Each structure stands twice: as C-alpha cells, then as structure tokens.
Amino acid sequence: MELWPGAWTALLQLLLLLLSTLWFCSSSAKYFFKMAFYNGWILFLAILAIPVCAVRGRNVENMKILRLLLLHVKYLYGIRVEVRGAHHFPPTQPYVVVSNHQSSLDLLGMMEVLPDRCVPIAKRELLWAGSAGLACWLAGIIFIDRKRTGDAISVMSEVAQTLLTQDVRVWVFPEGTRNHNGSMLPFKRGAFHLAVQAQVPIIPIVMSSYQDFYSKKERRFTSPGRCQVRVLPPVSTEGLTPDDVPALADSVRHSMLTIFREISTDGLGGGDCLKKPGGAGEARL
Template identity: 90%
Template structure:
C-alpha cells in the first residue's frame, strides 16, 4: 500500500512534464507539429467514425449513409486552416450513373473529396481499409466498395458487379486510378480498372483534379501548415460505343487532360503555387 503515493507522484510528474514538453515541441519543432497534426487528423476521423456508426447502422449498409459521413467530415478543413475552392461542379451529370476519377496525393484528399462528393457516390478503396477500426466499419456501412488489389481475379469480379450496380441502383463511384498516393507533385501512370468499368457500363467518366498540396503539406519535409487547395471538376468524358480495346487510349487521354489542369491550378497562386516557385519544384512536377 505504501507504493501508491509514490506511483501517483510519478504520474503527476509525467503529466507536468508532458504539459511542458508538448507546447515546447509544438512551437519549436516543425516536425513535431507535423506529427501532432497528422496524429490528431487520423484520431479525429476515427472518433467521428465512432459517432457515425450507430447513426448509419439504422439503415444498414446503404450508399445514402455517405451523406452522414460527409456531413461529419466537412468541418475538418477549418481545424487546419485549409481553404478548399471548388470549380466546375456544374459538369456533374445531373441524373445518371458515372465514374469519377481523381488524382491521389495523400490522406488529405478526403478533405477535397468531401467538399465536392456528389449524391449517391461512393469510393472504391483497397480492402485493407475495411480493417481500419471504426473508420473501416463506418465506410462499410456507407457502401464503400472494397477491392483486394493483390488478387486480380477478385478485383475483376468486383468490378463486374459494380458495373451492374451502377446501372441498376443509380450509383456513382469514385476511383483513384493512380492506385496509390503520389507525393512527388505530378501524377503516376493510371491503372485502367476505372476505365474498363466505365466502358463496361457505358457511363461517362468525370475527371476531378486537386491542386498540389506542396505549399502547405509535404510528408518528406514533415511540413503541415494552413493553405489553399483548388478542386476542379472537368467536363464528363463519354464512353458510349467504346470497347475494351479503346481503354488504353481513353485512360491516356483522360490522364493527359487531368495533368494539364493539375499543372495549371498548381501554379496559378490558388493551390500549390508556392511549391512550383521553389527551386526544383517545376522539375519535380514534370514541367
């Protein structure tokens, strides 16, 4: 029993030490600030997912639950001082299924996605997200489509089912065709799954481009400040009459148009412009 007072003293000292260290690290270490911000970003999303789960569970797994997730996530940009500007939203087809393709830079893409996400639209995500605690369950309840990218046969089967769902349930899907996050300020080559899906379902492709985050966020430099991001919705690309033989050219054409817009909006001072002004910035962006 005599150990308890000592234990409480140690805990109190550790608590006081944290109270001193955390503010010191926050103001003196940009790297520490980066890790604190990212830890809070991920932790806050997990917490919000816990709140969303019982609300979404009333409907069960339903694409309409995505509205609940979107409503709960929209405020995060204000916590980080990130201004998201959307242009071209009038290009969304008003009343038909379509496939959205977007560039993929980091987990912060969630902010731009929630800002512009159309109705009855769900992302296609890697299956690992399903096991991401409360976030995975919330995504499942919201109708997010999970694909095991390591098993090609399963991925093709899921895509075939998605094509039928697009047409029979008036659903739109959001795909990141680069397949993984790209931090180098350009765009990776596109995987063709999203384009095969659109051609198989004979639905339009709606390209969405998010400007470079490099003026306020850089994983390599451990930098995360406030800033601006522009989200540009491009005119839909029709796929009527196209076949699987046309998919490679279609994917290249869409990527070229998206990369052109990415360079434009990342250097116009309204999203990523400071990055391209840095030494080597234009070279890294492929300009």
C-alpha cells in the same frame, strides 16, 4: 517517494514547457501531432456515424452522413478548399469519377464535391481500420483486394452492373495508391474498363498540389493552406470498346495532368490564377 509541496505542479509545468518548446521548435512534431489527430478524429467521427448509419444497414445513402460529419475538418486545419466546375456533374445519370490521390487529406476535397449516391472504391485494408472501416462498410464503400487482380476485376465488373441497376456513381483513384511526389502516377485501367462496360461518362476531378502546406517527405504540415478542386467536363464512353481503354485512360490522364500543373501553386506547375488576389481562383463557380 515524498516530494515537497508544489513539486508535482512544478514538474507538470516543466513538462508543459518542454512540450510547448517542442511544438514551437519542431515542424516535424507538429506534422506528427496533426496527422495523429486527423486519424484519431476520423476514428471518433466514425464512432458517431456508426449507430446512425446502422439504422439503414449497408446503404450508399449513408455516404451523406459521413460527408456531413467530415465537412468541418478542413476548418480545424485552416485549409481553404475552392471548388470549380461543379456544374459539370451530370444531374441524374450514373458515372465514374476519377481523381488524383496525394494523401489521406484527399478526403477533405472529396467530401467537398462528393455527389449524392457516389461511393469510393477503396483498398480492402481500410475495412480493418477500426470504427472507420465499419463506417465505410455501412456507407456502401466498395472494397477491392489489390493483391488479387482477378478478384479486383470481377468486383469492378459487378460494380458496372450496380451502376446501372441501382443508379449509383463511383469514385476511383486510378493511380491506385497515394502519390506524394507532386505529380501523377501512371493510371491503372480499372476505372476506364468500368465506365466502358457500363457505357457511362467519366468525370475527371483534379485536386491541386498540397506542397505549399503539406509534405509527408519533409514532415511539414502548416496553416493556412489552400486547395483547388476542379471538376472537368464529362468524357463520354458511348460506343467505346475494351480496345479503346488504353487511349481513353491516357487522354484523361493527360488532361488531368495539364490542369494539375495549371492550378498547383507549389512552383512546379504555375497556378497563377490562385496566386493573384481576386483572380479567377477566388471565385467559386
């Protein structure tokens, strides 16, 4: 079909106008675009990471490379991540980190505080996420099959041995799945069994609610955003036995929920220290 000169340019301009109108009018369009870019960018970063990580093979030291590659992502989204309590990380020994899990955006807060030789425990499905899966495997991320409780538990028991023999730390999301509802799901007990078996401390980490700038349910993702990542004091498991696990899990969840409500600015739980300019939340301790 013959078009008059300049028709293609006009069509292109019209398309751009339509797209930009959609962009400005629809916050859902922004949400989808931002999330698609987030996943796409991670897949791209993983492509960069793979050859560098492959030199060492599957090795927890590769986690440093993933961390370095991901640290800038918060700037792309205008998210300010404030870390408090990082001095609570024991300097040398192994431990189990437990943290709340709201969204895949947790990766940003996680990378901000991730200690050396610390690997997350992830669902097996992540292995099949293309380049990201391979990068995770090369970085020593531990995969569990959530559909096979017995297998997941035996992987956790092996991890307990690895913690001690290879001086590594693990990061577990004890809710076991992402939780978008602005609170915390009941905790699964794997992380606590693991810490008790290895007799290592638990380091609870709380990331404040994203509701101010991000909501999957409302398809909303605005800038700027703020998130506080609070590292709580270590909880000792010395002398505890498997019988103590339920009480241990409950008490850790209780203290995390209290802090979550305190530091979240979404109106659900206070967060006054973050709201006041120059308040305690401004400081990076």
